[in-house]
Amino acid sequence: MVDCPISVIIPTYNRDKFLKRAIDSVCRQTWSCSEIIVVDDGSTDNTEKLLFHLAQESKIPLVVIRSKNQGVAAARNLGIKKAKYDYLAFLDSDDHWGRKKIEIQFQKFKEQNKFQISHTKERWFRRGVHLNQKRKHIPRHGDIFCHCLELCAVGASTVMLRKELLEQVGVFDEKMNCCEDYDLWLRVSASHEFLLIDAPLTIKEGGRKDQLSHIHRIGMDERRIYSIKKLLDTGELSPGRYKKAMAEFERKINVFAKGCLKHNRQELGYKYLKLLQEYKQQSCNFRDEKSPFTIKNDTNDCIKLARPFDSH
Structure with a gap:
């Protein structure tokens, strides 16, 4: 197995039913990341106990950070601050990855090193039923600024980027209780092209009332x-x-x-x-x-x- 200099950042809040699946999908990659950082944003369910056991079992260093329910933007930023490696990948705790996501995405990233950010295609599910994406939701390659203006054109769980990029454009806006991903990808797309991996390497789950896209x-x-x-x-x-x-x-x-x-x-x-x-x-x-x-x-x-x- 190839070890890649990647920190995987997983923010979570009361997602104990999905969190293990997300972490397992990282641990089972054909190419390994160097660390997994889980930011528990004040969960009140079984998350703390679950993470204690997963950290002991994981072959990849699993860093657990606990914070006071400040929102997903602050949680991701805390993970970014603690990350040790040059590449960052984000994964929401109710999503998961296909087994070759890191291998395929990191290889393409290294081959096309003019890019500082990469994203993949997704497979969408709503309550276990596969959904076909509308044309406007299909991710794009290169200059995606206009697409990012219209809607959130990049799935957070698909993204891998060079950490230095965030030193240029800034991190997630902690004033935003939703659409913080729209905000960051829009800022990035104003000055950088996106490398699209033309394969559905990320599995996105939706349709639940506890999701931010529903709440807000x-x-x-x-x-x-x-x-x-x-x-x-x-x-x-x-x-x-x-x-x-x-x-x-x-x-x-x-x-x-x-x-x-x-x-x-x-x-x-x-x-x-x-x-x-x-x-x-x-x-x-x-x-x-x-x-x-x-x-x-x-x-x-x-x-x-x-x-x-x-x-x-």
Whole structure:
């Protein structure tokens, strides 16, 4: 068995029914990682006892970190901070991996070393029933910025990356109780291409009421608007990317505000429409000193251009 310099980070909260399966899927890889870091985010079920036994049985060093229920972003960040190795892989505790995930993904990563982040295809199940993915959910290769603007285009459990990448773009935003993965992959995709492993090496389970995507489903649009706003505010997008981000910012706000007005949340809806108007009107007719042109949106309001890093 080949040992790879990879730290696998598994955040968990009250998932004792699934956690062993996730850890076993890492331990049974054809190529081994160097450590497994499980961050128990204040579980109140049998997780602590289970991890004690699994740590004693595991042939791979299994590091258990306990934290006070601060959310999945903080849990992953704690794992990142403790990781000893140059490559990181994430696995949610209710998902699991095919046996060759590390072998195939790490080999491709080393062969195509211009990439700093890689993801795989997934197999989706809902309560044990296999689901076919819609076209928009099929992961993509290369420049996936536009795809990442639209939705969460990268499954956290599919990702392997170089640790140094997070030193460049930052880690998970701990202010976000959901969509923290959308936020990070969007920031990464603004400046880096993604290597896609064209094989379903990750198995994703869904359809349960205890999952964050269900608990926070009403607030997901608002969180994604927040993420795009942060990106627009960085001043680091190229003109083309700024225009695309602004267009999606406008689309998401209009959809969200319409829903607010429909469901008697007028104050919140108008708040976001006002925010949108502020962004559309800011720096009208601004000409970036590094750019020979300006961009106008559909209402002929001039969009402020940020410092370009590429021509996309």
